Amino acid sequence: MMQNMTYGAAINTAMHMAMELDPNVLCFGLGVDDPKHIFGTTAGLQEKFGEQRVFDMPTSENAITGVGIGASLAGYRPVMTHQRLDFFLLAMDQLVNAAAKWYYMFGGQVSVPIVIRLIIGRGWGQGPTHSQNLQAWFSHIPGLKVVMPASPADAKGLLLESIFDDNPVLFLEHRWLHDSEGLVPSGDYRVPIGKARIVREGEDITLVSMSYMTIEAIRAASYLEKQGISCEIIDLRTVKPIDWNAIFASVHKTKKLIVLDTGVTTGSIAGEIIARICMECFSILTRPPVRIALPDNPEPMSFGLTKHYYPSNESIVRGITSMLSVDHDLSVTVESPVLHDVPGDWFKGPF
Amino acid sequence: MRNNIDIEMDLFYTMLRIRKVEEAIADRYKEQKMRTPVHLSIGQESVAAVVGRQLYHEDYCVSTHRAHAHYLAKGGSLQAMISEIYGKVTGCCRGRGGSMHLIDTAVGFMGSTAIVGNTIPIGVGLGLSLKLAGHGKVSCIFLGDGAVEEGVFYESLNIAVLKKLPVLFVCENNRYSVYSPFSKRQPAERKIYEIAKAMGATIYHGDGYDVLASHDVARCAIASIREGGGPCFLEFETYRWREHCGPNYDNDLGYRTENEFLSWKARDPLEVFRVYLVGKCRVSKQVIKKMEEDVDQEIEVAFELAETAPFPKPIEAVTGEYKSTEANLNCSTYKGELTT
Ligand SMILES: Cc1ncc(C[n+]2csc(CCOP(=O)(O)OP(=O)(O)O)c2C)c(N)n1
Ligand SMILES: [Mg+2]
Numbered sequence: 001m002m003q004n005m006t007y008g009a010a011i012n013t014a015m016h017m018a019m020e021l022d023p024n025v026l027c028f029g030l031g032v033d034d035p036k037h038i039f040g041t042t043a044g045l046q047e048k049f050g051e052q053r054v055f056d057m058p059t060s061e062n063a064i065t066g067v068g069i070g071a072s073l074a075g076y077r078p079v080m081t082h083q084r085l086d087f088f089l090l091a092m093d094q095l096v097n098a099a100a101k102w103y104y105m106f107g108g109q110v111s112v113p114i115v116i117r118l119i120i121g122r123g124w125g126q127g128p129t130h131s132q133n134l135q136a137w138f139s140h141i142p143g144l145k146v147v148m149p150a151s152p153a154d155a156k157g158l159l160l161e162s163i164f165d166d167n168p169v170l171f172l173e174h175r176w177l178h179d180s181e182g183l184v185p186s187g188d189y190r191v192p193i194g195k196a197r198i199v200r201e202g203e204d205i206t207l208v209s210m211s212y213m214t215i216e217a218i219r220a221a222s223y224l225e226k227q228g229i230s231c232e233i234i235d236l237r238t239v240k241p242i243d244w245n246a247i248f249a250s251v252h253k254t255k256k257l258i259v260l261d262t263g264v265t266t267g268s269i270a271g272e273i274i275a276r277i278c279m280e281c282f283s284i285l286t287r288p289p290v291r292i293a294l295p296d297n298p299e300p301m302s303f304g305l306t307k308h309y310y311p312s313n314e315s316i317v318r319g320i321t322s323m324l325s326v327d328h329d330l331s332v333t334v335e336s337p338v339l340h341d342v343p344g345d346w347f348k349g350p351f
Numbered sequence: 352m353r354n355n356i357d358i359e360m361d362l363f364y365t366m367l368r369i370r371k372v373e374e375a376i377a378d379r380y381k382e383q384k385m386r387t388p389v390h391l392s393i394g395q396e397s398v399a400a401v402v403g404r405q406l407y408h409e410d411y412c413v414s415t416h417r418a419h420a421h422y423l424a425k426g427g428s429l430q431a432m433i434s435e436i437y438g439k440v441t442g443c444c445r446g447r448g449g450s451m452h453l454i455d456t457a458v459g460f461m462g463s464t465a466i467v468g469n470t471i472p473i474g475v476g477l478g479l480s481l482k483l484a485g486h487g488k489v490s491c492i493f494l495g496d497g498a499v500e501e502g503v504f505y506e507s508l509n510i511a512v513l514k515k516l517p518v519l520f521v522c523e524n525n526r527y528s529v530y531s532p533f534s535k536r537q538p539a540e541r542k543i544y545e546i547a548k549a550m551g552a553t554i555y556h557g558d559g560y561d562v563l564a565s566h567d568v569a570r571c572a573i574a575s576i577r578e579g580g581g582p583c584f585l586e587f588e589t590y591r592w593r594e595h596c597g598p599n600y601d602n603d604l605g606y607r608t609e610n611e612f613l614s615w616k617a618r619d620p621l622e623v624f625r626v627y628l629v630g631k632c633r634v635s636k637q638v639i640k641k642m643e644e645d646v647d648q649e650i651e652v653a654f655e656l657a658e659t660a661p662f663p664k665p666i667e668a669v670t671g672e673y674k675s676t677e678a679n680l681n682c683s684t685y686k687g688e689l690t691t
Contacts, residue, residue, distance in 0.1 A: 030531070031529055031530060034529065034530035034606060035605055035606055036530065036604075056535045056536070057536075058497075058500035058536040058537065059467050059468075059497040059498065059501055063502065086465075086466060087467070089466075090468070090501065090502075090503075123386075124387065125385075125386045125449045125450070126387075126388070127387065127447070127448055127449045127451065127452060127465070128447065128448070128452070129451070129452075129466055130388070130451075130465060295669035296672055297669055297671065297672055298447075300446060300663075300667065300668055301387055301435075301438055301444070301446060301447055301448055301449030302438030302439070302442075302446030302449075302663060303386045303438045304438055304446060304661075304663060304665075305438070305447070305662065305663055305665070305668040306668070307665075307668075308666075308668035341386055348381075348383065349383070349387075349388065349597065350387070350388040350597040350598075351596050351597070
């Protein structure tokens with residue numbers, strides 16, 4: 001059975017399901033039991049599963065992470081949450097030197113089944129320290145898995161899968177997705193980690209995307225369809241490990257590749273994908289691949305600057321038409337219903 | 352000489368100005384032109400005012416996400432702050448930082464940042480520079496009760512004590528971190544100042560709503576630091592009136608009671624001080640009225656300038672990574688057509 005729900009509600013459903021399935025699943029972090037419940041994603045958990053399993057924590061990110069690791073070594077499955085990815089940066093020691101290493105370093109005896117939910121901010125003046133997309137950083141650390149669902153169904157399926165995975169998983173939620181809606185399978189629905197989703201099939205070009213960029217890719221592809229251009233969209237869903245076979249297969253078909261990344265350009269997941277595709281599919285490509293990512297700058301706070309900072313679906317359209325060398329009337333823009341710094345006109349700030 | 356009338360008028364002026372600025376931001380936030388999270392200091396003006404009164408422009412100061420009051424009390428430009436919140440090129444960070452990132456180096460306000468605990472060691476480092484230069488200046492670090500939960504607080508305080516640095520830690524204990532009351536984060540009987548004492552700092556603790564007593568505390572502490580006495584840690588009890596982030600009241604959420612809020616509001620330091628000045632000190636109501644009008648006027652101008660100022664040029668969105676222009680050009684990955 002399918003149910004229409006928001007991305008945030010899908011996460012909430014997955015949390016309820018996981019905690020019901022396994023009494024060892026814990027949920028903690030700043031504000032998980034406060035009146036706003038992390039944008040609704042932890043609502044009802046404490047009422048149902050009690051303060052022993054669902055609890056607030058002090059502003060101590062590094063210690064919280066270590067505490068989660070310790071509990072996981074003894075058989076628990078902690079799900080920790082941070083309202084912004086940027087706050088979690090205080091915990092790099094525990095993440096990189098402990099969580100990511102424990103299983104390997106101690107000869108494969110004990111693993112660290114933790115999930116760290118990180119929310120990525122954007123727009124409404126979030127500015128340099130509330131908007132960082134550091135998936136490439138995390139992916140660079142052997143031992144970590146990094147998932148970035150774009151749809152409500154994937155949010156549910158991947159969160160459940162992450163919680164029951166025996167390794168540390170970073171679960172990255174884009175703030176602009178929390179209120180998006182979609183059909184979500186009910187019950188214990190799982191989406192395998194490391195498996196991409198073909199969002200739409202196409203012939204002319206392959207768009208590989210992740211998280212919120214998948215939404216932009218869909219907008220661009222729907223628009224171009226009316227111009228007679230057929231895009232194949234692969235939503236990575238997991239950025240570590242990457243589903244290479246899905247990308248290879250698509251590139252073999254379209255022979256052209258654009259990778260969309262929510263992070264900054266240099267050292268990006270997009271760069272990694274293009275490197276590997278060039279190495280392994282060089283003779284197949286009929287055009288040099290392109291990556292569309294953020295400039296190598298922090299997000300500026302100003303409304304007047306973010307418009308030029310974030311690639312829009314229009315920049316994607318431009319990237320595609322220029323790769324295909326088709327003329328495209330740029331005065332006909334892709335519909336953009338709201339101001340550029342908000343996900344929808346329901347958003348009135350401040351966070 | 353104890354708290355003469357000039358100092359008292361000054362303290363009142365600073366509190367009044369901060370209150371009015373913050374209320375103006377709150378009133379206009381719904382216009383949707385200040386498109387950035389704002390953490391208002393309404394209810395917490397007095398601590399900023401008494402500490403700011405004892406600092407010179409040559410002293411340093413760093414702060415947190417809730418920095419408007421600290422910035423203004425240290426002498427930061429009001430126009431540059433309001434313009435920053437509007438994201439304009441005339442803002443104190445050229446529109447790159449917003450409300451949570453303020454700076455005015457001309458008056459020694461060296462930066463406020465949005466990551467809890469982030470500026471604590473930086474303030475200690477500024478203190479190190481002052482000790483090396485040896486001029487009896489002070490580096491002041493504002494922090495909240497939540498920041499004490501970060502490891503970096505202890506590491507920084509230890510270094511300040513160990514090196515006997517001229518650092519003033521000002522902890523504004525407003526009992527909450529977002530919607531989490533103190534007792535959910537630290538043992539309810541915990542006294543933060545006792546931790547600082549155990550670590551070797553000179554400590555003072557007081558009711559932030561008692562303006563004159565708090566001012567005495569700030570004066571003594573800062574004087575002792577200037578004389579080479581090493582770091583002081585001040586903890587002031589205070590209270591945030593509005594929501595954690597944003598322009599509204601939020602007592603309806605249920606994480607604290609309306610009565611708790613009202614009990615603090617009833618002791619509003621600004622109003623208590625106004626009554627004190629008019630009653631005890633015989634300051635004429637006209638003088639205060641004039642002061643209020645001047646502040647209103649100044650705020651009006653600051654908003655007017657912010658609204659009419661231009662946004663930064665688009666190119667600023669994709670450049671400025673490094674200090675040297677050449678390095679920026681070499682490194683820029685931007686391929687678009689934005690003009691300079
Ligand atoms: C490292 C980090 N963790 C969490 C947050 C989210 N956050 C923003 S303000 C805040 C409250 C901090 O409380 P306190 O230090 O008492 O300051 P107050 O808001 O009460 O002035 C929190 C937790 C953050 N900005 N940085
Ligand atoms: Mg506080």
